[in-house]
Amino acid sequence: MNHPLPPETSERPLAPGQRLAHAARTSLSESCVQEIQALATKYPDKLAATLPALYLAQADMGFAGLEAMREVARVLEIPEGHVFGVATFYTMFHQKPVGKYHLQVCTNLCCALRGGAQLFEKLRQRLAVQPGEVTADGMWSIEEVECLGSCGTGPCLQVNHEVYDEFIDDAKLDAVIEACRQGHVPEWGK
Amino acid sequence: MALIRTKPDSQSYTFPGFGSDRFPNFMLRGAGDLDNWHLKTYEGRHEGYVALKKALKMDPASVTAEVKTSSLRGRGGAGFPTGLKWTFMPKDTDEKKHVRYVVCNADEGEPGTFKDRAIMEYNPHQLIEGMIIAGWAMQCRQGFIYVRGEFKWLIDKLDAAIQEARDAGYLGKNILGTGWDFDLLTYRGAGAYICGEETALLNSLEGRRGEPRVKPPFPATRGAYGQPTTVNNVETLAAVPVILRIGGAEYAKIGTPNNAGTRIFGISGHTKRPGLYELPMGTPMDFLVNELAGGCSTGKKIKAIIPGGCSAPMLDEKDFDCPMDFDAMKARGTMAGSGGVIVMDEDVCIVEATLRLTRFYAHESCGQCTPCREGCNWLEMILHRIEHGEGRREDLDLIASLTPRINLRTLCPLGDAACGPIDSALQKFRHEFEYHIEHKRCYVKGQALTVATPAH
Numbered sequence A: 001m002n003h004p005l006p007p008e009t010s011e012r013p014l015a016p017g018q019r020l021a022h023a024a025r026t027s028l029s030e031s032c033v034q035e036i037q038a039l040a041t042k043y044p045d046k047l048a049a050t051l052p053a054l055y056l057a058q059a060d061m062g063f064a065g066l067e068a069m070r071e072v073a074r075v076l077e078i079p080e081g082h083v084f085g086v087a088t089f090y091t092m093f094h095q096k097p098v099g100k101y102h103l104q105v106c107t108n109l110c111c112a113l114r115g116g117a118q119l120f121e122k123l124r125q126r127l128a129v130q131p132g133e134v135t136a137d138g139m140w141s142i143e144e145v146e147c148l149g150s151c152g153t154g155p156c157l158q159v160n161h162e163v164y165d166e167f168i169d170d171a172k173l174d175a176v177i178e179a180c181r182q183g184h185v186p187e188w189g190k
Numbered sequence B: 001m002a003l004i005r006t007k008p009d010s011q012s013y014t015f016p017g018f019g020s021d022r023f024p025n026f027m028l029r030g031a032g033d034l035d036n037w038h039l040k041t042y043e044g045r046h047e048g049y050v051a052l053k054k055a056l057k058m059d060p061a062s063v064t065a066e067v068k069t070s071s072l073r074g075r076g077g078a079g080f081p082t083g084l085k086w087t088f089m090p091k092d093t094d095e096k097k098h099v100r101y102v103v104c105n106a107d108e109g110e111p112g113t114f115k116d117r118a119i120m121e122y123n124p125h126q127l128i129e130g131m132i133i134a135g136w137a138m139q140c141r142q143g144f145i146y147v148r149g150e151f152k153w154l155i156d157k158l159d160a161a162i163q164e165a166r167d168a169g170y171l172g173k174n175i176l177g178t179g180w181d182f183d184l185l186t187y188r189g190a191g192a193y194i195c196g197e198e199t200a201l202l203n204s205l206e207g208r209r210g211e212p213r214v215k216p217p218f219p220a221t222r223g224a225y226g227q228p229t230t231v232n233n234v235e236t237l238a239a240v241p242v243i244l245r246i247g248g249a250e251y252a253k254i255g256t257p258n259n260a261g262t263r264i265f266g267i268s269g270h271t272k273r274p275g276l277y278e279l280p281m282g283t284p285m286d287f288l289v290n291e292l293a294g295g296c297s298t299g300k301k302i303k304a305i306i307p308g309g310c311s312a313p314m315l316d317e318k319d320f321d322c323p324m325d326f327d328a329m330k331a332r333g334t335m336a337g338s339g340g341v342i343v344m345d346e347d348v349c350i351v352e353a354t355l356r357l358t359r360f361y362a363h364e365s366c367g368q369c370t371p372c373r374e375g376c377n378w379l380e381m382i383l384h385r386i387e388h389g390e391g392r393r394e395d396l397d398l399i400a401s402l403t404p405r406i407n408l409r410t411l412c413p414l415g416d417a418a419c420g421p422i423d424s425a426l427q428k429f430r431h432e433f434e435y436h437i438e439h440k441r442c443y444v445k446g447q448a449l450t451v452a453t454p455a456h
């Protein structure tokens, strides 16, 4: 759990909903709504569709912000509060936009022993982006993540939701960045 | 069909002598070969679904008895006897017929652990067969495989393999003419280590926040969707077809007494040949570290080894010969856990390594209970200031007074897990902490293990 943030200013702190980024549109695409509706009967209970529905909404809107959460609640006919709670619990639902290529580096111990922390610093400098931000051209965002289950093949890097790139050294890092630039890696949400 | 992995991975899965009688290969057959996952390969080359056909001719109670005879213990971390766990499921009576579930824990989030991934990558049918047999033994109609969200490509692969099994009549209605129906569904997690804890997993499977539940009631009484449920690890379930095929008594002969069978050990960190090695339980740790994995990759001396995933207390030199099974590890004050062996050379700053692990627990605490939520954050803060040259002389006593207030006082074992590394580090490498506080810098000169300004 992330510890509650201190209020941003000495004035009244923002309510959680007000801290969230806004999406370009307020409703999901028609095809996404249908996919979510199909999920409602897949599991023994429609509440169980919350996580898969949030994945779909996130892919549709680019991130799981307030609008995406509201839409999931509306389509599944479940309480908004439930969806907010779930979306903010899991780290793979992003409450603000990420880059077309969201690069996730494991910096947990096994990877750190093989240079995970240095890889993250290198990425931060090369792409000139801080964690939690997106580059001005919308291309890149980076995130330090916990163990990805690739400890033997660390340091490892995951681009969006693709198969990991393993044993990353300078040459491999160049290759991954180049592959993204050339469009050989599916964009976020595709 | 969904996208299937095409990029091979590049770690060790084998060693000279693997597959012989001394080192049987049960769990890693065909590992490394990306085409190995298909049903036809599993049936053609790896005696696939032979065990299922055998099991379906037995009555469910004898299947459970066979697993009990094998003395298989859970590979997820706690080492609970699997056959015994299965008997906790309630029996049907004339008045009440239970809806029951079998759930596979494929959350694999423990740092140092990467074995379940290999089973799902190369032998998904072995897991599926194990789940069907478990489903038969406990008379379930539905099983779930809860997979961590980052393994998206493995979920696609499992879905494809499940469809193959369905087409072949191993899943679905009236399986192999027995009149029994059983099916499997995959469920994708969304990035939370705590969802590996079985009751948190069940909450997540129901579409809720992954917060552990108060026990009792145990999952065998009230589990997924309020129904009796058994949760088992991927490797545990994948061992079940082996047991049915060769017989429980034969399986029990492998390994050490009460710790039967083989287990996949993952070795990572400062090692020459990182990877997965399947070995009989009770194999000495230095055999794995030095003979199979080639010793320390940096050519230096090994300072510490974490023997069972990062929650296991670390061991120093005098315990490197420890047999890798549940009981022997426990006797040395640590645990066999998930079988992830992490090797650290003499240049690793133990303070920083402990800080990194504690940061992990502080981040992954679900926040439900105070000792864990507050305690892990306090531990992280104290270790952070020691590491960054602002440690105070009384800090070590402060840590020593904090951990007993977390350990065994939390709702789920994450709190205990957070205390394991830090207590053992303080006990075995206390001088490094003292040096840090006194000299305001590291005792050793290894590379940094933490990012300068962490995001969380």
Ligand SMILES: Cc1cc2nc3c(=O)[nH]c(=O)nc-3n(C[C@H](O)[C@H](O)[C@H](O)COP(=O)(O)O)c2cc1C
Pocket: B073, B074, B075, B076, B077, B078, B079, B080, B082, B105, B106, B107, B108, B109, B110, B193, B194, B195, B196, B197, B198, B199, B231, B232, B233, B234, B236, B237, B412, B413, B414, B417
């Ligand atoms: C914080 C925490 C994380 C866990 N993570 C996992 C995991 O990733 N995979 C797993 O199989 N078991 C994990 N476990 C253990 C499970 O709670 C449970 O004991 C196990 O799935 C039971 O299966 P088994 O009897 O086959 O070992 C975790 C436990 C705790 C307390």
Ligand code: SF4
Pocket: B194, B211, B212, B364, B365, B366, B367, B368, B369, B370, B372, B373, B410, B411, B412, B413, B414, B415
């Ligand atoms: S021990 Fe930690 S992770 Fe477990 S329930 Fe309590 S707060 Fe949550």
Ligand code: FES
Pocket: A106, A107, A108, A109, A110, A111, A112, A146, A147, A148, A149, A150, A151, A154, A156, B110, B111, B112, B113
């Ligand atoms: S520690 Fe990096 S993948 Fe496990």
